[in-house]
């Protein structure tokens with residue numbers, strides 16, 4: 001999401017003749033696009049600001065700004081750091097040129113106003129990664145779900161769906177510039193809904209239209225909320241070959257009691273029913289998730305339920321975290337952060353160890369199977385090997401042969417670790 005937002009920022013500033021550099025020491029302006037989801041994400045930014053003091057010593061003209069969720073959350077507090085002369089929240093990027101002029105005059109420029117309408121319509125993002133074969137397109141902004149632990153609805157504001165015409169033209173632009181895989185982005189893509197007098201478009205409609213633009217280009221999407229993943233969506237994935245058979249479906253916890261405290265609006269049975277439906281319609285679908293442990297009042301029984309759900313689903317991969325209390329959320333006000341740090345650490349270790357086993361099991365089951373892999377680059381270990389991903393989003397390393405990054409390659413898997421498959425070329 002932040003990569004996509006940084007591309008909007010690069011486009012806005014590009015109009016003002018700013019150019020992007022990959023060499024930090026060359027920059028006159030450093031904008032740090034931030035995440036507030038957990039405390040450690042914010043700690044990294046404070047460290048980054050410390051490190052930039054050195055750059056400022058070498059280049060006294062250097063301007064530093066903080067943008068994104070942390071800017072939204074902390075506003076003026078960030079500008080107390082002498083290095084920071086600009087603070088812009090996620091809905092303020094159109095105003096950046098004016099803000100930079102203001103910062104030039106000496107006062108820090110701060111804008112953290114959230115908007116109910118801003119979708120950056122009419123701004124064609126400037127792609128930051130040259131030679132990339134995958135690109136991101138935002139389809140919605142913000143979130144209305146108010147999971148009790150989560151800061152996102154406060155930092156990114158209310159949910160807004162983007163005009164489908166803008167989405168389609170951004171996807172087309174990526175296709176025209178040689179991208180082979182496009183990921184549609186939103187905090188909750190399944191609640192995408194664009195309604196005018198002429199049109200009434202939901203996420204499966206949009207996904208299908210996008211996938212028809214060029215059937216040789218793969219389409220992915222993230223993130224899906226389990227409460228909103230409809231039969232229509234599952235069927236749309238099943239029916240369209242270039243929509244990847246992979247669903248990232250954050251479960252958060254396997255305990256219905258915890259899910260209620262989290263305000264997730266589904267329970268374990270609902271989640272398991274959705275998984276069954278996915279298996280039924282898309283037998284080879286990759287399923288990945290987000291899980292976090294140690295939320296308010298989580299007991300050993302709740303934790304065991306998370307482990308048992310993980311086994312029952314057999315996730316291919318998971319992002320796993322410890323609960324981090326975020327100031328301003330419902331949980332920070334009403335649901336005490338009362339699981340001791342050692343317990344959180346122990347539970348997270350158990351979750352990670354189990355996922356390791358599940359990933360190995362899932363990968364071993366792929367040995368002997370053939371996959372179409374989009375080659376993304378040269379393997380770190382050998383320049384005679386390429387790496388890429390299959391539809392299920394698993395990384396596969398294979399011999400280079402006559403192929404180049406950007407090619408689709410047929411690969412047969414013969415070995416694996418928990419993180420990677422190894423394959424040979426299928427002639």
Ligand code: 5AD
Pocket residue numbers: 037038149150151250252290291292321322323324325326
């Ligand atoms: N603490 C820990 N993890 C969190 N997530 C969201 N908020 C928190 C929090 N306060 C996790 C959820 C979400 C992912 C993006 O981050 O698992 O799906």
Ligand code: SF4
Pocket residue numbers: 143144145146147150151152153187188225
């Ligand atoms: Fe946060 Fe819940 Fe919205 Fe995801 S759905 S961004 S976890 S509030």
